[in-house]
Amino acid sequence: MNESEPIDCRAVTHQLYEFLDGELSAAAKARVQAHLADCAHCFELADFETAYLRFLEAHARARGAPAHLRRRILDELLSGPEPPASR
Amino acid sequence: MPPSVPPDREGFEREALVHLDAVFRTALRLSGNPTEAEDLAQETMLKAFRSWHQYRAGTNAKAWLLTILRNTFVNQYRREKRRPATVDVTDIEPFTVFRDVQDADPERTFFDRLVDGDVIRAIDRLPEEFREVLVLSDVEGLTYAEIAAAVGTPVGTVKSRLFRARQILQRDLYDYAVEAGYITRRGAS
Numbered sequence: 172m173n174e175s176e177p178i179d180c181r182a183v184t185h186q187l188y189e190f191l192d193g194e195l196s197a198a199a200k201a202r203v204q205a206h207l208a209d210c211a212h213c214f215e216l217a218d219f220e221t222a223y224l225r226f227l228e229a230h231a232r233a234r235g236a237p238a239h240l241r242r243r244i245l246d247e248l249l250s251g252p253e254p255p256a257s258r
Numbered sequence: 259m260p261p262s263v264p265p266d267r268e269g270f271e272r273e274a275l276v277h278l279d280a281v282f283r284t285a286l287r288l289s290g291n292p293t294e295a296e297d298l299a300q301e302t303m304l305k306a307f308r309s310w311h312q313y314r315a316g317t318n319a320k321a322w323l324l325t326i327l328r329n330t331f332v333n334q335y336r337r338e339k340r341r342p343a344t345v346d347v348t349d350i351e352p353f354t355v356f357r358d359v360q361d362a363d364p365e366r367t368f369f370d371r372l373v374d375g376d377v378i379r380a381i382d383r384l385p386e387e388f389r390e391v392l393v394l395s396d397v398e399g400l401t402y403a404e405i406a407a408a409v410g411t412p413v414g415t416v417k418s419r420l421f422r423a424r425q426i427l428q429r430d431l432y433d434y435a436v437e438a439g440y441i442t443r444r445g446a447s
Contacts (some may be wrong), residue, residue: 184354188421192395194402219356219366223428226369227396230377233286235279240296244278244303248267 178202183213187220270310277320278303280398281327287393288331290382298335302327321404324394328408354425355432362442368435380430388423395420 178186183206189195190203207214281302285295306313306326313322359366381389394400394408402420406413435441 185421188424189402189417192402194417215360216354216356219359220354222366222369223424224396226372227377227424227427230372230374231381231393231397233283233374233378236282236299237296240282240299241275241278243296244275244300245271247300247304248270248307 180213270307273319274306277323280320281323302330321400325408355428368440371440388419391419392423
């Protein structure tokens, strides 16, 4: 695809997550940005998906490792030999 | 900065063991069983310690650990052989709930009503190949390239699986919110 060619809603929809994840090339990113500036529907969609990803980030972590697991691993590390040193 | 971190116990504790929470969380999402997740996390950490000299200083230690974890899970813990899913992102009609939400819940209150447990349970319902990429990306913050290395697939596959995973999860959470009465689906009442 021509780098300067505008893209349509469908293409934006398919690239939206890559765009939000910061995984697009500079040229592709610019194309999506240009479309979002012009298209209210896609702009709203991008806003919604951004909120969704933030929501996931905030709610999907749950609990960390239990304290006894950390102790168990530390005990193992202390009882074992040192790992091979690099030269 | 020194050219490489000396592969000592102290360095390992400082750079790797600090990621134990991430390793345990991911183990739990992969195995679905807290006891197994502890064993899996412990084994991952001990393997990582033994190969600490292979870790390249300055790279993402968490991504390195999660790669070891994922390999350990696949080789030793996973009971069922999974069928390879081939999904091409261009074949997927997006099924974002955006339109439904615009109609039924423009303030997006359902995001506020859902709690951690709802989200975790919905993640656990995802098919494994979607669950693992979603967890590595959206819970642990790995890049597409890091996920591709951890899962052993091309970046394009990560991209399409992640797209699909996020959309399935979104639809599932939305349906759950409707069922729980957090949203009234338009025309439903």
